[in-house]
Amino acid sequence: MARRPHSVLPLLARQAATVLGLAAVAGGGAWLAYSRLAIDHRLPLPRALPGRLDALDTEAGRVALYGSDEGSGPPLLLVHSVNAAASAYEVRPLFLHERGRRPVYALDLPGFGASERGRRRYTPDLMVAAIHAAAAEVRRRHGGAALDALALSLSAEYLARAALERPGDYRRLALISPTGFDARLSGRAPPGGHRGKDRLRAVLDAPPFGRAVFDALVSRPSMRFFLEKTWGSTDIDEGLLDYGYASAHQPGAEHAPFCFIAGHLFPTDATALYEALDLPVLVIHGSRGDFVDYRDLPRFAGRRNWTVERLPTGAFPHFEDLAAVTRALDGVRAEASSAVA
Secondary structure: OOOOOOOHHHHHHHHHHHHHHHHHHHHOOHHHHHHHHHOOOOOOOOOOOOOEEEEEEEOOEEEEEEEEOOOOOOOEEEEOOOOOOOOHHHHHHHHHHHEOOEOEEEEEOOOOOOOOOOOOOOOHHHHHHHHHHHHHHHHHHOOOOOEEEEEEOOHHHHHHHHHHHOHHHEEEEEEEOOOOOOOOOOOOOOOOOEOOOHHHHHHHOOOOHHHHHHHHHOOHHHHHHHHHHHHOOOOOOHHHHHHHHHHOOOOOOOHHHHHHHOOOOOEOOHHHHHHHOOOOEEEEEEOOOOOOOOOOOHHHHOOOOEEEEEEOOOOOHHHHOHHHHHHHHHHHHHHHHHHHO
């Protein structure tokens, strides 16, 4: 019998149950003491990417933007996924490939990487505001030129909304392993909604135990476990694991991930967002791992402005087969350029 592909929400439910169970253990004091005294929450965090690094003051707080303005052609903005240890390192293979060929930029979303990590409710509105700010800054540096943009996983929904709210900012979109095409995370609810549970977030992010719970969630064995689910194999990228571990061991690193686990970062209008896009859209997704439920995608594949590529990889195909991903990106780029001409 074929294994049923997993969606994000069941995995989140298991994560929440795990961390709540760990909270009970932490209540005994042993893990809390270990978290406070033995775990370094200020690990050195090198730059995720080469090139220029700026801090943008935005509606979403201070947001880190990496950039390289070498090369010619429309600039490209890269947006990482959302998880317990997310950062711009997740787009590193694409950034390095494009650097020097064209202007390329990548942001750390609010609550992640080198961006501000305060205790607040992180929502899709906040993420879209950060993407708007990054896109505006990139366009300012390049004479107002419209962008190409690429997003991973859940951030595909944020990018779709950003493109709908400010269509003049974008020429085309690329979505790698996008969420919102399965039975649980699709939806046509009114814009701006999310699936957050405030009580769950309050329990998870309550001091003094919140940080201790998060430390258990982002231990190296736990992170390796979830990366193997993402890859669909044990052959994960060790650099991504190392950087993710460092990124998850910074002051305030727990706040945005707890909103993720509690559902606040999941929009309720994914289907409506995707249906409304009328610019060129490329979707690339893998066939391995726990995130391969794309049952609603075939009806989009038939649209004139959508191109869908399925690769024999996990959910981060640009780490496993960069050549195949960039061939697909270059092909749609050429089509978009021809259409403009």
